[in-house]
Amino acid sequence: MIDLDTEEQTIRKLTADWFADEVRRDVDASLSYIASDVVIQPEGAPTINGIAAMRSLYEEVFKMPFVDLVMEPRTVVVAASGDLAYDIGPWKMVFEGENGRTEAPHKSNIIWRKLNGQWKIVALSYSMDTPPATATD
16 A cells, blocks of 8 residues: 655655755756656746756756755645655745845745656756746837
């Protein structure tokens, strides 16, 4: 019998570990959580498909001068089948600069699937909580 509470805690730990690997800007470690056929829907960009595209995305994102990614309370739900889960909630990208610490609030929806006995991210969607900048004339 599947222990859904244990699976939920596993997803929570995996998400926290994944965020930590991203803060360290470790591309290979960050990719280890991702399914080979992942679908990513980043804000303001076309859908990205596959692990090679995710590697390219990481290489660009990791150039950003963030110092931390802070997870806020998240909702994790594991399907009764025990092989599909979602993790949804807010997080912040933290920057430190001349004007001190700033935080950019975001939200994400992470879909996890158990593949060959391991949880992998099969879909990811994320965006900022602030409205997009508008062009001025």
